[in-house]
Amino acid sequence: MLSGKDAEKYIDSQCGVKGYRYPFTPYPDGWYAVAWEEDINPKKGLPGKICGKDVVVFKTESGNVNVFDAYCPHLGAHLGYGGVVEGNSIVCPFHNWSFGESGACDGVRCVDKPIKASVKKWRSVVVDGMVMAWYSAGHEEPLWQVDSYWDEGWTKPALTDSCQWVLRVHVQDICENGIDTAHFAAVHGTEDFADKLEVNYHKHKAYWSTTGEHKVENEIVRTESDTVLQGLGLLSLLLKDPAAGISIRTYLHMTPIDDEHVAVRMPVAIESSKSESIDSEMFNAIVHELAQVIEKDFDIWENKQYIERPPYSRIDGPIGKFRDWAKRFYTQE
Numbered sequence: 001m002l003s004g005k006d007a008e009k010y011i012d013s014q015c016g017v018k019g020y021r022y023p024f025t026p027y028p029d030g031w032y033a034v035a036w037e038e039d040i041n042p043k044k045g046l047p048g049k050i051c052g053k054d055v056v057v058f059k060t061e062s063g064n065v066n067v068f069d070a071y072c073p074h075l076g077a078h079l080g081y082g083g084v085v086e087g088n089s090i091v092c093p094f095h096n097w098s099f100g101e102s103g104a105c106d107g108v109r110c111v112d113k114p115i116k117a118s119v120k121k122w123r124s125v126v127v128d129g130m131v132m133a134w135y136s137a138g139h140e141e142p143l144w145q146v147d148s149y150w151d152e153g154w155t156k157p158a159l160t161d162s163c164q165w166v167l168r169v170h171v172q173d174i175c176e177n178g179i180d181t182a183h184f185a186a187v188h189g190t191e192d193f194a195d196k197l198e199v200n201y202h203k204h205k206a207y208w209s210t211t212g213e214h215k216v217e218n219e220i221v222r223t224e225s226d227t228v229l230q231g232l233g234l235l236s237l238l239l240k241d242p243a244a245g246i247s248i249r250t251y252l253h254m255t256p257i258d259d260e261h262v263a264v265r266m267p268v269a270i271e272s273s274k275s276e277s278i279d280s281e282m283f284n285a286i287v288h289e290l291a292q293v294i295e296k297d298f299d300i301w302e303n304k305q306y307i308e309r310p311p312y313s314r315i316d317g318p319i320g321k322f323r324d325w326a327k328r329f330y331t332q333e
């Protein structure tokens with residue numbers, strides 16, 4: 001028999017929708033974050049996860065960032081746990097086989113000739129501080145390139161521990177949340193959202209702008225925002241509080257890591273005041289505030305069902321079109 005806290009815990013664990021909840025694969029085609037560049041130790045491999053695959057991220061001596069499949073083709077050691085960088089190669093910790101930038105084995109200890117073996121190299125790019133890799137179920141080549149949204153006069157995008165989460169959700173659901181203006185008031189306490197949101201679509205990109213009023217410490221703050229989605233893995237948001245003269249850039253990186261979980265990372269940059277101490281104070285306050293706003297969504301995301309044909313209300317308008325656009329990322333369906 002369970003009672004008290006144990007009973008509560010048991011009920012909690014039995015509630016919510018169990019198992020895979022979506023009528024599409026957890027891994028749509030796209031560019032996904034695998035590591036924050038600053039987290040890479042220049043001497044070591046860093047383990048990562050993307051679309052159900054284990055990878056290793058490393059930086060060569062000449063400064064290139066590479067993403068490889070994690071497992072050494074010799075006897076299967078994970079290159080992210082103990083793999084070291086030598087020159088432009090990564091060396092396996094198990095028997096010291098070495099793999100060059102192409103992924104091909106370029107050295108085996110005590111053997112004169114390299115052995116024919118290689119690890120898969122992922123297409124990768126570093127944009128605004130984030131290492132991203134291209135995933136596609138059917139295409140080798142990326143279908144688009146990732147645009148940078150960082151500008152001169154802004155602080156360098158920074159990623160704090162408080163802005164990283166692993167959530168039981170689908171990347172498409174998080175993106176849909178951005179255009180679901182009807183939830184802004186209910187979940188985030190934002191009033192005066194645009195009655196009819198105009199979302200513009202261009203190939204792999206979607207754009208929209210909103211205005212809103214939030215209560216911050218009993219004061220009404222009016223904000224304007226411009227959002228760009230690049231595929232279903234990266235949402236960039238420019239948030240302005242014109243009255244206070246504050247502009248914030250957030251990046252919401254969403255990486256499917258396994259069938260049910262998404263790693264969410266949210267680096268933030270602010271328009272610089274030209275004073276380092278003011279910038280850092282502002283940054284800390286803003287990061288705290290933004291994390292609180294997004295965390296309000298998490299319980300809903302982790303426990304909801306995906307309704308394929310919802311009974312839309314007048315203001316739910318953009319959701320249907322968004323779902324049609326999102327189909328382009330499922331090339332193997």
Ligand code: FES
Nearest residue numbers: 072074075092095
């Ligand atoms: S497992 Fe990597 S060198 Fe043997």
Ligand SMILES: [Fe+2]
Nearest residue numbers: 177183187297
């Ligand atoms: Fe939300």
